[in-house]
Amino acid sequence: MLYPEDVTRIKLETIEAERHLGPRMLTDLIKQTATKFRSNNSPADALEITKTMGELQYKTLEKEFWLVGICQTLIPTFGFLGTVWGLASAILSLGSIKPVSLSANTSAAAPAAVPSQVAISTSDIETLVDHMGMAFFATMLAIALSLVVVMLSKRLEARVEEFHLRMQRYVMENLVNRIQGVECRYISAGSDSGRAPSRRVFSGNLFG
Numbered sequence: 001m002l003y004p005e006d007v008t009r010i011k012l013e014t015i016e017a018e019r020h021l022g023p024r025m026l027t028d029l030i031k032q033t034a035t036k037f038r039s040n041n042s043p044a045d046a047l048e049i050t051k052t053m054g055e056l057q058y059k060t061l062e063k064e065f066w067l068v069g070i071c072q073t074l075i076p077t078f079g080f081l082g083t084v085w086g087l088a089s090a091i092l093s094l095g096s097i098k099p100v101s102l103s104a105n106t107s108a109a110a111p112a113a114v115p116s117q118v119a120i121s122t123s124d125i126e127t128l129v130d131h132m133g134m135a136f137f138a139t140m141l142a143i144a145l146s147l148v149v150v151m152l153s154k155r156l157e158a159r160v161e162e163f164h165l166r167m168q169r170y171v172m173e174n175l176v177n178r179i180q181g182v183e184c185r186y187i188s189a190g191s192d193s194g195r196a197p198s199r200r201v202f203s204g205n206l207f208g
Helices: 004-021 025-040 043-095 122-193
Strands: none
Touching (some): 025 043, 043 122
16 A cells, blocks of 8 residues: 555655746646545545546647638638638729720721720730739638648647656556555565555655
């Protein structure tokens, strides 16, 4: 059995580490695990609180990614607005187009019954193309930026998840599993010698 003073020493070491390094998720996880074990001396409950606190810390850290979520929402929105603006400008420019008559370019010998032809000036065509180009450019830019943000977001989420898994694994291997190992050695020592297991102090170094 791991005695309360052993777990207290581990918790005190963690608090001392926080004084030098500042509050950390790892130190908070160790303190919560040690406190839970001291309450009922159950390694299973200590393991459960380690997983629970890890999930809570992960959800808390996810809230810090609010800027990424806003970018994922605003980029397609601005791209759609740019597309609509470009198309609207192109449609409005059609109303200001002044057709140019080609009747003056026909020869004098041409029959008078032939109707005159009209055409769009080069400047009007360029204006229309510019507006359409702005619409398509806004769409392509929004798609490209959305892909970049999604890739960076997924990579960041994977790194954060890996960090939390490694942190939980560290606590399990260096705290929870050592508690179980020490308890097993107490029972084994008492049964082999034919006497009650003697009191032993946990000598593991959690930060070593």
